[in-house]
Amino acid sequence: MSLELGSDRAELERMAAAVEEFAEQQGWPDGVVFKVNLVLEELVINVMTHGGQQGHAEIDVTVTSSDDLISIAISDNGVAFDPLTDAPEPETTGSIEDRHVGGLGVHLVRTMMDDVNYRREPGRNHLTMTTPKS
Numbered sequence: 275m276s277l278e279l280g281s282d283r284a285e286l287e288r289m290a291a292a293v294e295e296f297a298e299q300q301g302w303p304d305g306v307v308f309k310v311n312l313v314l315e316e317l318v319i320n321v322m323t324h325g326g327q328q329g330h331a332e333i334d335v336t337v338t339s340s341d342d343l344i345s346i347a348i349s350d351n352g353v354a355f356d357p358l359t360d361a362p363e364p365e366t367t368g369s370i371e372d373r374h375v376g377g378l379g380v381h382l383v384r385t386m387m388d389d390v391n392y393r394r395e396p397g398r399n400h401l402t403m404t405t406p407k408s
Contacts, residue, residue, distance in 0.1 A: 279333040281322050286315055289335060300339040302407060309386050309405060310337065310344060316379040317348055317357075317401065325352025342407050346387070349400045356392045357383070357401065 275296040279285040290311050297307040318333055325331045336347040357380045384390055387403040394400070 275335075275337045277335045279318065279331075279335060281325075281331040283319075283322065285333075286318065289314060289318065293337065296337060296339070300407075302339070302344070306344065306405065306407060310346065313383050313386055313403070314346065314348070316382060320357070320379060321348075321350045321352055321399075324355070325350055339407065343404055344407055345402065345404050347400065347402045349398045351398055354394050355399060356394070358390060358392050 275292055277289055277292055279289060293311050293314065294307060297310070302310075314335060318335070321331055321333050330351075332351045334347075334349045338345045383403070387405050390401070390403040392399070392401050
């Protein structure tokens, strides 16, 4: 499954529908569909919000599925940003009211996905990750 997304938040609904259709074709369990959609939504919203393209983000999402593994690739034309090293460390203790904002989305991605990798190629960020299909 491949999608090209722009900066409009309405694109999130189109992305979720495409993932659900692909997941149904591939026979994914409901929990895996939820996990993939949650991670994609978090990452794509971050690009839309912080990518620095002022409404002109170009986001490519590719999802592949084998017998036992789901692979996700996201690339964008935003400013160089490695979420694995550049995102702030999240506060995971204490009350929500007292915590600093930032880093929880990347923490969620790291927790829910396996083999998360980032690379920068000329003009584009590339984030790849995998998760078991079951």
